[in-house]
Amino acid sequence: MYEELKYWYLRDHKLFRTLSFSQIKQLCIITGFKKASKGEIIYFSSSDVPRIFLLKKGNIKIVALDSNGNETIKDIIQKGDLFGELTLETDNKNEEYAKVLSDDVAICSFLMSDFEDLLLRNPTLALSYTKFVGLKMKRIKNNYANLISKDAKTRLYQFLKDWAEQEGVREENSVAIENYLTQNDIAQIICTSRQTATQLLNEMETNQLLNYNRKEIIIRDITKL
Amino acid sequence: MYEELKYWYLRDHKLFRTLSFSQIKQLCIITGFKKASKGEIIYFSSSDVPRIFLLKKGNIKIVALDSNGNETIKDIIQKGDLFGELTLETDNKNEEYAKVLSDDVAICSFLMSDFEDLLLRNPTLALSYTKFVGLKMKRIKNNYANLISKDAKTRLYQFLKDWAEQEGVREENSVAIENYLTQNDIAQIICTSRQTATQLLNEMETNQLLNYNRKEIIIRDITKL
DNA sequence: GGCTAAGTGTAAATTAGCCGACATTTTGCT
DNA sequence: AGCAAAATGTCGGCTAATTTACACTTAGCC
Structure with a gap:
């Protein structure tokens, strides 16, 4: 791949906007690029x-295997997101992997050590990155707080609202979301059984709150969730 | 208070060890110090x-009020911990406050803006801080994962183990913990009802797993939890 | 010392939602 | 097209844990 293209792949992430071409290139920060389906x-x-x-x-989804061999969804990563060991701490014993959800994905990767060097030389980037990690933490905290204190229905509603906000295409009050998740995925995200998720989704459909199919979810009126 | 004392209060936190006296002082980082009971x-x-x-x-405990006015414990902060807006993002609408649990506490505070300046001038500190926040994130993630996938008993056991590890005084296999929490606090931390927590604690006491009273918890054999 | 509020103990009723056990539908593959 | 595998739909029993309700104990305060 042309160096310039690699550059742009990183450059259009808001974290890296402050960096010059030479900085990215010079620091050899792009060491990997791959596609997967x-x-x-x-x-x-x-x-x-x-x-x-x-x-x-x-x-993609980040999945962990618990001691019983059950899959648990840790995170859903969307276009533009960073993932991996964002804490910059190498974790020895974690059984996590990423599974591709959409038809195809493109992933950049770079060495953590290179990134650390870059942070050390670029205080502004370091600060941005810190805020970025912090923001992620806040999001995770909120999610978990919901999972714990709310019932399955509320959790599903909240999840749909979040999803719609992040990826939905809004038209008036209705929002269309490209559905790359199975009901089982959704169930895992909102921490409930597949059956309960199915039931709730069907209930929402009969109540005219949304139209669900394997390709797309249309929320009739996002303000009513 | 003598400047030197203020200095030492910060200096003995591992994050700030790399900083010189003049750096801390010069940046006017210590702007507040208070005691509370x-x-x-x-x-x-x-x-x-x-x-x-x-x-x-x-x-201290960090408490949030939900829409119904219920207290939810967000975090327990122990000696040496940083708290507040660690994400460096000012949050406008959060109803959080801290409540003192132990007999008395001492708290340093400094302005976020000052801290940001310091981070900009000290890339090494910025990196440490990022890792610190990351570590905190990982801890929180683990906690929540437990809360969600385990039952109340397992959660209580895990909590006691963690607590013992962090603050307990070990003697052979038995660990003594100074108990500054009510059963209600514990219940909130492990996300269950007060009654369930009480029941489980009593059950543990009858099973000779621990001795509980309002001042102290003694875990008979930490390896058996 | 006595009163009040906070904390603890216990029990029964109720319930959300998990689990197992299917049937049915859709998708992808050769 | 035809088959297998994955995804979805539906049901009732089961259980952990919340809720409600109330008695008892301890701590703190005037």
Whole structure:
């Protein structure tokens, strides 16, 4: 790939806007770029050198295996999001991997050590990054707070609202979301059983709150959720 | 208070070890120091200038009020912890405050803007701080994961283990913890009802797993939890 | 010392939602 | 087209834990 293209892939993330071409290039920050398609699994395992990833296109889910071998969805990563060890701490024993949800994805990655060097030389970037991580923390906290204190229905409503806000195409009060999740995925995200999720979604459909199918979700009136 | 004392209060936090006396002083980073006693409420509200706090002594809980006016415990802060808007983002509409749990506490605070300046001039500190926030995030994530996937009993056991590890005084396999929490506090932390918490604690007592009273908790054999 | 409020103990009724056990539908593959 | 696998739909039993309700105990205060 042309260096310039690599550059732009990073450059259009708001974190990196303050950096010049030479800074990115000079620091050899782009060391990887890959494409993957639906269902593929991407390991960022401990065996490899620690990396930070940037999702340029598509959607993936971060999945962890618990001691019983059950999949748990840790996070849904969307276009423009950074993922991997954002804490800059190498974690030895985590059984996490990423699974591609959308038809195809494009992922940039760079070495954590390179990134650390860059942060050390660019205080402004370091500050931005700190705020970025902080923001992510806040989002996670809020999500979890919802999971714990609200019932399954409220959680589903909240999730749909968030999803609509992030990715939905609004027209008047109705919002269309490209649905790359299965009902099982949704259930896992809102921490409930698949059956309950199905039931709630169908209930919403009969109540004219939304139209659901495997390709698309249309929320009739987002203000009523 | 003598400048030197203020200096030491900050200096002995591991984050600030790399800074020189003049750096801390010069940047006027210490702008507040206060003591408070049990039950007192400390607001870090939106009206005031945004600050970051450092707990030098004692224990506090961070409490949020939900829409129904219910208290929810967001976090327990222990000696040496930073708290407040660690994300460096001013949050306009959060109804959080801190409540003193131990007999008395000592709190340092400094302006967020000053801290940001310091981070800009000290990339190493910025990096440490990012890792620090990241670590906190990881801890929170783990906690929440427990809250969601485990039952009340397991959550209580895990909480006690964590608490013991952080603050307990170990003697052979038994651990003594100074108990500054009510059963209601514990219940809120592990997200269950007060009654359930009471029941579980009593059950543990009859099973000889621990001795509980309002001043102290003694875990008979930490390896058996 | 006595009163009040906070904290603790206990029990029964109720319930959300998990789980198992299917049937049905859709999708992807050769 | 035809098959297998994945995804969705539906049901009732089951259980952990919340809720309600009230008695008892301890701590703090005048």
